[in-house]
Amino acid sequence: MAYLQNLHTHTSFDHGADTPEEIIKKAMQKGFDSIGFSGHSYTRYSDNTFSMSPSRTVAYKEDVKRLKLEYRDRIKIFLGLEFDMYSDTPQDGYDYLIGSCHYLKIGDNFVNVDHDEAYYKVMIDRYFGGDGMKFAKEYFRQIATFPKFAKIDILAHFDLITKNIDRADFFDYDSKEYISAAVEALETLYKDVKIFEVNTGGVVRGYRKTPYPMLNIIKEMKRIGFGAVITSDCHNADHLDSGFDTATELLKEAGYTEKYILTDNGFKAIEL
Ligand SMILES: [Zn+2]
Ligand SMILES: [Zn+2]
Secondary structure, eight states: EEEEEEEEBBTTTTTTTOOOOHHHHHHHHOOOOOEEEEOOOOOOTOOOSSSSHHHHHHHHHHHHHHHHHHTTTOEEEEEEEEETOOOOOOOSOOOOOEOOOEEEEEEEEEESSSSSHHHHHHHHHHTTTTTTTHHHHHHHHEEEETTTTTOSSOOOSTOOOOOOOOTTSSOOOHHHHHHHHHHHHHHHHHHTEEEEEOOHHHHEEEESSSOSSSSHHHHHHHHHHHHEEEEOBBBGGGGGTTHHHHHHHHHHHOOOOEEEEEEETEEEEOOO
């Protein structure tokens, strides 16, 4: 049987529904070989309804480390962090880091790009003169600078700005202009980050019909040389493996034959 792992998992330490232990139990029921936790890093610039405060971060690390030992004979557990690009929390003491860009820095403001259609409309009007492509290009320009802020192992939901694609057209996702801005960012990032995630969380939570990234972007990632992990960006243990089949098909369609899993000896490629 294929190796079952999810490295993008939220818990009640951030804004997930379940405790790490509840998730571990559910993962074992579902036949997972391994589970990795990725709480949201503390961000002083967000409203912090979703990230872990510094003291909760300490508690989160302790809890996952305790469970890692307690369950070591039954399931492999990794301690990770979903590191928000402009977050300035410590990056040490984790098995891996997932890198996310949920906020753009515009002047002195931090602008949330992980939001709904109505917010996007106002944000693009206010900061980009109503020009959605200008917004997309700025997002890719900023995310390309990620290695300056953190050493990340996995690039999270790379085209998060397509979040509202099924409801609104803020820019042309298939245009040459859009793809080349994305590719430019990917080529820069690839010097430091070798793995991206196919993230099914948006589908599970009803925001999207297809996982991140879109197929056109995954094809570019393949051409550049990126490896892939499949994750569910899980906020509820019932959905730990939701959409994994769709994600596998998407990778195959882009030409992938392998995906990566995290092991005690680092990331390792296995057959899709
Ligand atoms: Zn995220
Ligand atoms: Zn997440």
